[in-house]
Amino acid sequence: MNIHIPTPLRVYTAGAETVAVPGATVAEVFDHLTSQFPELKQQLFNAEGKLRSFVNVYLNDEDLRYLPSKEATTVASTDELTIIPSIAGGTPCCNCCPLL
Amino acid sequence: MLHIAYSDYEALRAHGEETYPNECCGVLLGKSDAEGNHVHQIVRAGNTRTDSAHNRYNIAPIELVKIQRQARGLSLDIVGFYHSHPDHPAQWSPTDFAEAHWIGCSYVITAVEKGKAAITNSFLLTGTTEEDKKFLDQSIEIEVATSTPPKGKA
Numbered sequence: 001m002n003i004h005i006p007t008p009l010r011v012y013t014a015g016a017e018t019v020a021v022p023g024a025t026v027a028e029v030f031d032h033l034t035s036q037f038p039e040l041k042q043q044l045f046n047a048e049g050k051l052r053s054f055v056n057v058y059l060n061d062e063d064l065r066y067l068p069s070k071e072a073t074t075v076a077s078t079d080e081l082t083i084i085p086s087i088a089g090g091t092p093c094c095n096c097c098p099l100l
Numbered sequence: 101m102l103h104i105a106y107s108d109y110e111a112l113r114a115h116g117e118e119t120y121p122n123e124c125c126g127v128l129l130g131k132s133d134a135e136g137n138h139v140h141q142i143v144r145a146g147n148t149r150t151d152s153a154h155n156r157y158n159i160a161p162i163e164l165v166k167i168q169r170q171a172r173g174l175s176l177d178i179v180g181f182y183h184s185h186p187d188h189p190a191q192w193s194p195t196d197f198a199e200a201h202w203i204g205c206s207y208v209i210t211a212v213e214k215g216k217a218a219i220t221n222s223f224l225l226t227g228t229t230e231e232d233k234k235f236l237d238q239s240i241e242i243e244v245a246t247s248t249p250p251k252g253k254a
Contacts, residue, residue: 007178007179008202008205017177018172056164082168085201085202087159087164087201089157089183089192089193089195090123090152090157091188091195092155092193
């Protein structure tokens with residue numbers, strides 16, 4: 001299946017925006033992906049082997065977090081996985097909060 | 101350096117005025133090279149932080165997925181993001197830094213003072229991981245098309 005890599009992580013996939021990886025489940029696909037591109041592992045997963053909190057993964061248009069089987073979800077070769085870091089922010093909560 | 105067309109620059113500033121007193125947000129599509137990030141198109145995004153839209157913004161991940169798909173169709177990449185700071189300086193905040201994860205991308209912030217866009221700054225998120233990331237001030241080069249002279253102030 002194809003995995004779409006966000007801009008910041010393409011430095012670890014030799015610049016590739018889309019990577020074709022085999023696997024019967026999301027977990028297997030990630031295993032193959034991080035075997036092929038080992039430096040991706042610490043970017044995607046924390047020390048406990050869980051996806052970092054700001055890393056969103058979508059199977060087609062479905063958020064992996066809300067799929068019943070999560071990483072054990074089976075995938076087809078025609079499915080697409082998208083890795084997308086979160087984007088958020090905002091002003092200080094009030095004028096008394098210092099800027100860094 | 102961030103390279104952006106005058107029309108896109110004005111459009112993202114106008115977005116901040118439209119959403120005032122709430123924050124606006126959007127995505128910069130383009131290409132990166134040794135000279136910096138080149139914006140080819142801006143895409144407005146919805147702010148999902150309706151609970152605190154005056155001082156927080158968040159782009160829904162599924163919207164980002166669709167914007168990244170749109171970029172791919174145009175042979176472009178996500179090269180940055182923009183948002184506004186209503187009645188606050190155009191300076192990144194602790195929240196902006198904590199929630200910044202797109203290393204190599206430009207984070208453009210427009211201060212909107214009493215409904216009018218004021219200063220616009222860009223910050224480049226550099227580093228290799230969450231642990232060593234940092235924001236650097238980034239110059240903005242506003243490109244003016246010769247066929248369509250600008251109106252008003254830059």
